[in-house]
Amino acid sequence: MVSLVPKSPCADLLPLAIAETTVSEVVPEAITLVAPFKGKKKTVSDALKAEVGVGFPAPGRMTGKQDARCIWVGPEQALVIGPAVSPDGAAVTDQSDGFAVIQITGPMAANALARLTPIDLRRDHFKPGHTARTLLNHMTCSITRLGAASFEILVFRSMAKTAVHELTEALKLLEGRAKLS
Amino acid sequence: MRYSGFQIFKQGLTGNSGWKPVWRDPTPKPEYDIIIIGGGGHGLATAHYLAKEHGLTNVAVLEKGYLGGGNVGRNTTIVRANYALPGNSEFYSHSLKLWEGLEGDLNYNVMHSQRGVINLFHSDGQRDYAARRGNAMINQGDDAILLDREGVRKHLPYLDFDNARFPIYGGLFHPRGGSARHDAVAWGLARAADSRGVDLIQNCEVTGIDIEGGRVTGVQTTRGAIRAKKVGIVVAGRSGQVAAMAGMRLPIESHILQAFVTEGLKPVIDHVVTFGMGHFYISQSDKGGLVFGGDLDFYASYAARGNLPMAEHVMEAAMALMPMIGKAQLLRSWGGIMDMTPDGSPIIDRTPIEGLYIDCGWCYGGFKAVPGSGFAFAHLIAQDRPHESATKYRLDRFRTGVGLMDEEGTGSQHNLH
């Protein structure tokens, strides 16, 4: 019996570090898209709390922590990142392999993202726990602020290489800029 | 006054004091045989051909601003006849023939330059469609050459052939295509129409269309009421408003198209080049500016100015296709108001109101159509039947589904053409 060897979306691409800023891949246990059916949001939120301890988030928000978190990704849609979930009352779609999950952390993280995303990343506008569906240059993505200088970016798996390229280029230019006298 | 090199020499020796006004500033008469609403390229061309082809000179062109102030004065000046579908094919072919005689016809140098248009393609599928289109052009009696990658390289060695995101497979070359000086077209037509007796009335905005018993009788304007036996509406992006004066709703949504020009540069681009994957087209003007554009801004607007994302997209397409122009500097950008139809093709037709005619829906292809549209619209107004080059530009085709001309194949959403 043969067995299939898994490969993560950024396996050949990450981690990397430029200008004291690191870009790394996170491979969660599972990513599950949870979309409550009509009138079932509360039920689903309760079920999620029971299953993994995080409630269904409000638009633009993340609930939970690193090991089990739930990020809003669209009207009536959230991704549970962590253990697999299957709450009743929701359309549940396994997306564990659908996204590249990239974290960027360090002094240039916010500046690098400000090269690529049109959203307002200022600290008091986009706080830890805030999340946004937006663009990473020409790609749709999800960006979540994890900490003062740490962000998590989700892009479609097939675009992992482009996403890493964009982040790398942004960081290199920032590094070059920092070296100007 | 006839223009020529000799005239320039003569006037130059006498202090250039002998040059005459290019057009009069007539006071509107109480009545005309024909009123053309709109003094843009198409309106002026209609007036010119009414006078020249049909001997109708008791004609007024009413322009709310200045002559040639609409899209004829803000476009990327491309002239071509390279359409795939019947209806468009014969129309643009006829228009190009008129272009080829326009300078002699008008005694005005509109700088029509047949420098060749090359439409690039980037996949086998695009090549096949380019071939279908090119064959349609030859079926129509126009010219087309299918270039492979090396053929394109010979003409356009400066394109990115090595590392392009969408590699160049080849191009459809239309040698008779080219460009012209846009303002000169309007001025030359205006001068010619004026010289035959047409009244060109500027700063005269039409505020109402008079209809009695289902028949048009004249117009209300900011300079008073003017009676007319026939009225033609040729107002491009403003078609919706003017048609509404006659109680009509049109299959048109007005959108913004931006265009761009760089500072003057020594010659680098000889042809008109279009980049299918990037919705980008470029040529270099005789003054040296690179003139280029892209897609619509995509939302309904009358603002005649664009937004940044599309401008950036156009610059990105430029850098992707021909990175050698990176150090050129954008000098000016502007926006025109495009009268978009559900199939991307125009309308030259009668309306349900007797004596009222409409010429609209040129989307962003109106410049090259200027003489053809004027010729066909003049014919329609004068003879009350369509010219053979424009029989398919029917107002009711969307309702009936007969003879749709959706060159892009994007369907009945106005902004997608």
Next chain:
Amino acid sequence: MRLDRSGGDVAPSLSFTFDGETVRARKGETVAAALLANDIRLVGRSFKYHRPRGIWSAGPEEPNALITLGRGAAQTPNQRATVQEVYEGLEVSSQNRWPSLKTDLLSVNDLAAPFLGAGFYYKTFMWPRAFWERVYEPVIRRAAGLGALSGAPDQEPYEKAYAHCDLLVIGSGPSGLMAALVAARAGSDVIVAEQDHALGGRLLAEVEEIDGAPAADWVAAAVAELEAAPNVRVMSRTTVTGVYDQGTYGAIERTAMHVADPGAAPRQTFWRIVAKASILASGAIERGIAFANNDRPGVMAAGAVRAYANRWGVSPGKSVTVFANNDDAHRTARDLAAAGVTVAAVIDPRADAQAIGDYPLFSGAQVTGTTGRLGLTDITIRDASGKDQSVWTDCLAVSGGWNPSVHLTCHMNGRPVWNEDLAAFVPAPDAVPGLFPAGSADGAQSTADCLRTGAEAAIAALEALGQTTEAPALPKAENGFTGHTPFWLVPGKKRAWLDMANDVTVKDVKLAAQENFASVEHMKRYTTQGMAPDQGKNSNVAALAILADATGRTIPQTGTTTFRPPFAPVPLSAMGAGARGKGFAPERFTTSHTATEDLGAPFVEAGLWYRPSYYPRAGETTWRQSCDREVQMVRNAVGVADVSTLGKIDIQGPDAAALLDFVYTNMFSTLKVGKVRYGLMLREDGHVMDDGTTARLGETHYVMTTTTAAAGQVMQHLDFVLQALRPDWDVRIASATEQWAQFAVAGPKARALLDVVLDGPIDWAAWPFMSCGNIGVAGVPGRLFRISFSGEEGFEVAVPARYGEALYRLLLSQASVLGGGPYGMEALNVLRIEKGFITHSEIHGRVTAFDIGMERMISAKKDCIGKTMAARPGLLDPARERLVGLKPTGAVKELTAGAHLFNMGAEAVRLEDQGYITSVCYSPTLGSFLGLGFLKSGPDRIGETVQMVDHLRGVKTEVEVCNPVFFDPEGGRMRG
């Protein structure tokens, strides 16, 4: 020449070259300052007449001193010498001259000027017709243009970035600094954008005191405060170039244009700044006066002369004269005299003008002419009594007053308003929502006014943002030098320049009026005034005044042309940063990409995806050989293809079936669980949008497959239907395209291959054609669909994408044992044409279900998107071009896609056109070329012979019209 100033001036420490000659310069200087310091006045040649030109201004509005930087691929044309900072080793070249700047052959144009007036080219070059493209135009093109591109790709780094703030302050002169200070102290989030490398604006160029100390001290303190404030971001070398809707601003930062070795830093950065409010403190631009030969090197803007003297310690001349209609310009004489420069004369047309220092003043006088071939040597002064006298001078400082920099207020169609007192246009109120003009941009005349209006604008802006701020104590500052009388031109017969950049003279504007190009837009377009690199910043108002005079109207009656973005030129490489090469669009890779690369397969672009074209094997020299082999491999053994790029949409919910019935023409509510059905999707206008198979995985769970090209469009369409048309339905949709790696396994040995790979044993009887279900794939939970796009017994096997590469490699290794292997897009295309299966080559957006013979798939039992409009009479005309199969029967056995069809014996012209070919292939299975195409009344003409003509490729043949399903029309192979 350099002035010998006490204080901080350092000796020139670096050198650069100008047309190959070494020039010594100080760090921080502009090229213009350094050239003037070295007594170089001749910098370029004019656009049309190739007149010698020097430096007019000290800022980005410079019309004359355009230079080229660098060489080779780094060659950068049309840079302003008045903006570019010097650095060690900088190479500067002059432009638009041949063979040299001093001896330019095309300066012969200047002699022919009487024949080259405004618009002369519209009146000639018409005969003989063919000469335009061949003779006249090439000559004109070569003569036109300014600098030259190198022709090499621009490979230097550039970037684009976003910034957000509460208040954007545009400009950092006294009003900008004051506004920024007020907002910063109020705790507002502020960005200050300044085009110069140093903040301070005119305060850097004037000798003034603020609060009893040199203005520069106040500037330094203000800058220090702003730079220290955590809520302020100072962006120097950054010019705001455009104003867009809802507080969006474009800006260009010359990030690393001032350093010799920029390394990896972006040369320039294009910013998109989003601000809740902004202060327009962009200052004013000095205007000239039109008089005979006022364009010579050495004739300069008076304020610029002060800037060179006061800021850089450079005098543009040894003997300076001033010609001005205002008090402000008298400061030029005062400052230069104080610096020890000879001031030969101040000529002021105002009879009551007063001197403010020790210099010879000619009040009520005018400058009527200049001399000096390559640079100014003398001017002629006509004094109040009408007597002419010549004065030796190498620098004439000219001022006709100041024009507020209203440009940005025009970007949203605002029309500036004529202010008679100022004799200038000022911003229209509320021209841009949220933009508050201040300082001289709003017509303020003195430093004191600038400081006051800057503070007021900031307070107003903050109030608009809901923040109340106390008015600050204003610093005490200069409040004089405001007297002026409008004065546009000195009458005369010789040419007097208005638009130096485009060589437009007073005569040209008058000629335009004479020829009735009386609208200001007509004048501009006819003369080209205002269309040069400075976009009329220096000349618009004067030209307008002259046009108004020539047409007997006032300036407000005459109106203005408008300013449009960008305010300052932006390199395409900055605004298009990141798009070179592969950066133009995201790249999408399948999980099998690496394995496919390992096999040497060339890739083709499919939308944003890359898919393999074919898999060459040893001995194969053409793609056709590989393709033929792959087709036969699928027909005789088994082939494997990655089909993951097709869109997969997960559809769940009680109303999932209703949604599918509504978006597809055919029924899906009747589909049984565990089954797959082909569906046809229309646009609402009745034309085909897409097609694909949809599987029912559970009672309320479907997975829809779209074509690769239409995946995004279909997803958006479903979103639209659910949100906008049927929000009552309880359905949730999700794109699952990326979750699954999916492979087609097709051929007589498909089962044999799957037997090895799937967790078995498999009861194949339970997997009839068009069935689907969950299944273990090498120990991993996967899905199996029995569907076929090849006409063979076929399956698609899907696993979570992390296993995609491993499964692909496994399938290939096991396939090879069975005589099978991978097949690419070319073979896939042949297989589907043999079967008459359509792709977007056929459903190209203009075809209906009727056209492709699928009208019966539009269910009569229900409504669906597109059904009503598909029934329009024009879309059901039997004579429409409809899908047929085509086979060559003539002497030429080839078909070409894009060829047109004609009846036998008909001429190949439009009126005879019967249709066209959309897809062709060589079928190794049937040993013939096959084609799919659209033919008028096609299905009624099966068996007929028509001609195919491809003019472009020179192919002409006879073809037989046949059923589009060429191979196994009964479908027995597929059903197994």
Next chain:
Amino acid sequence: MRITCPYCGERDIREFTYRGHALAIARPAPDAGEAAWDDYLHLRDNPAGATQDLWHHGPCGAWVIVDRDTVTHEVAGSKAVAEVKR
């Protein structure tokens, strides 16, 4: 231009795609007749001034009705289509 997505807040228009006039949400009945369908798909008031149009916020998937002025580009407000149609 910036548009407010009812879920995500104010965003750059580069995140949106435009569909056309908001009348697109009022699909006629299948038997509404030729004129009603012609109105729905083709004919437009095309106002120079206040209009309502439909935009799709691609990143989050929401369809949004935007009150907008076609002359000034002023955006007066926006709401989720799903809310309007509820």
